[in-house]
Amino acid sequence: MRRVLTWCAVLAALLAATVGTSPRQSGPSLDAQLAEVLEAAGFTGEVEASLEARLGRPLDPNKAELGRLLFFDNILGLHGDNSCAGCHSPAFGFGDSQPMAIGVDNNGVVGPGRAGPRNQRRSPLVANTEFYPALMWTARFVALSGDPFDNSLGFQFPPPENVVATTQTLLQAQGSLPSTELVEMAGFTGITANPGPFGPAHFQFDDGHGEALPAPDATGFHNFPIQDAVDARLNAIEAYRVLFGTAFNGGVPLPPGGITIAMRREAIAEFQMSLPGADAPIDRFARGDHDAMTAKQKRGALLFFGKAGCVACHAVAGPANEMFSDFELHRIGGPQLFPGFGVGLGNVIFDGPGANEDFGVEQTTGDPTLRYMFRTAPLRNLAVAPAFFHNGAFGSIEAAIEHHLDVIDSVADYDPDDNDVPADLSVGPIDPVLAAGIDPLLASPISLTRKERNELTAFVAQALLDERVLDFCDLVPASVPSGLPVALFQGCGED
Ligand code: HEC
Ligand code: HEC
Structure with missing residues (x-):
């Protein structure tokens, strides 16, 4: 009797599974x-197939490749201890590996074993973000036209940026901002406490309190001292001058000082746009x-x-x-x-x-x-x-x-x-x-x-x-141009 019942249960489960999963x-x-x-x-x-038409041009593989390396390189974090990928993990669809992000001062692990001080919110998945007309959990970075590919009315960023930017897309405008976030990438200490592996970083915090804003550049952004410091770090690395030259200068390596923040944010956005999703x-x-x-x-x-x-x-x-x-x-x-x-x-x-x-x-x-x-x-x-x-x-x-x-x-x-x-x-x-x-x-x-x-x-x-978002671990570089260590990504086959 017991056996019969069990078989009935198995049969019922099989039937349910067939009905539940077979499209036919x-x-x-x-x-x-x-x-x-x-x-x-x-x-x-x-929508995915519409990307290049919306952009008005094909994606540029050289820029996307450079953007990939930047995304994984701790060089963008002033103390060399966090990259975009530290919070937007390839093992989690380039989203958070934690319920609430851990940024600077982490233990070098990206995944369930990440430790360090929490920030405030969870890092969203970056694949598809090029299609978002408003970025962030609070929708605070906004395409004023309602279309993230249409810059005719500009892209609005509240203080401390406090600009209406005119980059080509909204996502491009966002690409350089994390480097100025103290809790995300920049860290809290300046020259005396922790100079980081690339020497003293002379900067002031752009906390929007009482500092005069630097003059805006052609895209509307104020170049804050932290950003200048990041640019100086990139310009000091020959491998980056070559890669930026391939992406932005017809293959001719850029001279020291040639790498700009505008190039950096364009490359990072190009990488993010190249992600399927x-x-x-x-x-x-x-x-x-x-x-x-x-x-x-x-x-x-x-x-x-x-x-x-x-x-x-x-x-x-x-x-x-x-x-x-x-x-x-x-x-x-x-x-x-x-x-x-x-x-x-x-x-x-x-x-x-x-x-x-x-x-x-x-x-x-x-x-x-x-x-x-x-x-x-x-x-x-x-x-x-x-x-x-x-x-x-x-x-x-x-x-x-x-x-x-x-x-x-x-x-x-x-x-x-x-x-x-x-x-x-x-x-x-x-x-x-x-x-x-x-x-x-x-x-x-x-x-x-x-x-x-x-x-x-x-x-x-x-x-x-x-x-295809399950394959993002394939994009983890073995090394990055700065020579800084690449984080350990749990879930990417190395935990
Ligand atoms: C400390 C972890 C951390 C780092 C480092 C970080 N991010 Fe984020 N990112 C977040 C969090 C958290 C949010 C959401 C913040 C909010 O809404 O207040 C976010 C939001 C975003 C968004 C908007 C997503 C959406 O759904 O609107 C994009 C795009 C993005 N990040 C890209 C990047 C890039 C590119 C870098 C590197 C230059 C980077 N992030 C570095 C944690 C991080
Ligand atoms: C009134 C508007 C509204 C309606 C209706 C609504 N949602 Fe939501 N949903 C939201 C908001 C806002 C959030 C983000 C909440 C937060 O982060 O605190 C959210 C978050 C979510 C999330 C979590 C996403 C993430 O990334 O964390 C899921 C899943 C979801 N909604 C599914 C649904 C489903 C299914 C329904 C229909 C039953 C639904 N929602 C109806 C507004 C809505």
Whole structure:
């Protein structure tokens, strides 16, 4: 009897698996429905293919290759202890390997074993960011035209940059900024305490407090002393003068002083644009390959675009560039996490009376009505992320979605241990967040059955994943032109 039961269970499981995974079982009506829904939503699955047309030129492989080396080279961090890849890890789709970023003063490891003072938020995935009309969790770097490839109205950066830049794309404008972030790359100490391997760095902090701004350059940026110091470091390295010459000077090596900040940000943006990331099952389905998604994912998609209401914020049409975000600001009541401030804790002083909150957009605008608001998170390739929301409060895509379905319930039951939150992060107050009011679209619970929740999760986790992001470890260079050590990337086969 027991044996019979077991066999029944196995058979049932097999059947369920076949129905769940075989696209052929889905039947024409599900396909037809989804095709119609996607068309009505303005989703084409062709955004990745549109890149070079939007850019008005082909990608430049020499610039992208130079950008790759810069992305991995600690030379951009004044104390030689962090690179872009230190926070945007290739083993995690060039996103964070941690729930909350650890920047300078780290242990040289990128991955679950990374240690050092926390910053404030989670590093987003950089693949596809060229399509974002507003960058950062608080959408504070903005293409004023609404189109990140259209610089006619400029790209707005709040203080301390305080410029409307006129680089070719928004992403280009952003590429040089992390080097001036003290907690991310520059470090806190100047000449006396820690000169770094490339000698004394004479700079002042561009904290926007009381220093006169240097004159703007042709793209609108003020060249802060930290940036000049980074440029001087690059110019001192012959291998970089050769590589920048290949990318920007017809193959002729640049003389010392020839490497500029504008070249640096262009190369880094070119590398980021060269990363694949927007050819997922949903894109292939939209282009007519109806076998690209499982029946379960298709049903999840119908919920996402239908009764679960997700597309109202995680938009695909127009300025969303099929990135599953309206790039607008919303208050959706996520739990707060903070590392504390001081030795062995964090190096950012958090907001609020207890210094244990993140005021979100208010930090940039000073407008208290925008407190706790964040940009609708774009949803592509989240399957490779270790944690979710701006601070990594949720440990799975499922938990992140569940939060939306019943915000009050989610925060009442919130347990950091269930969400793999590291022990150095504590939970901040939620009452002031709820008191500020939840976005009307999520203010009352959305009722979905367990089966529907699973389908919705399958759609977000699997159907938006471009599997090529799993190969980003191939891009880790064996060495970088500065000769500085390349970090150890856990998950890239070397842990
Ligand atoms: C200390 C870790 C750290 C380093 C180093 C770092 N970043 Fe980031 N990056 C972040 C965090 C955290 C955010 C989000 C910040 C926020 O929203 O307040 C971010 C945001 C971004 C974004 C915007 C993504 C989006 O979804 O809008 C891009 C693009 C980016 N970084 C590229 C880079 C590049 C290029 C470098 C190197 C020049 C770099 N980052 C260095 C942590 C880091
Ligand atoms: C009112 C607008 C709104 C609606 C409706 C909405 N979301 Fe969100 N979503 C957001 C915002 C804002 C964030 C970022 C929150 C944060 O970081 O604190 C987010 C974050 C997420 C994340 C985490 C992404 C990441 O990178 O951490 C997932 C997953 C997600 N939403 C899925 C959904 C699904 C599925 C639905 C439909 C049930 C939905 N959302 C409905 C606004 C919305």
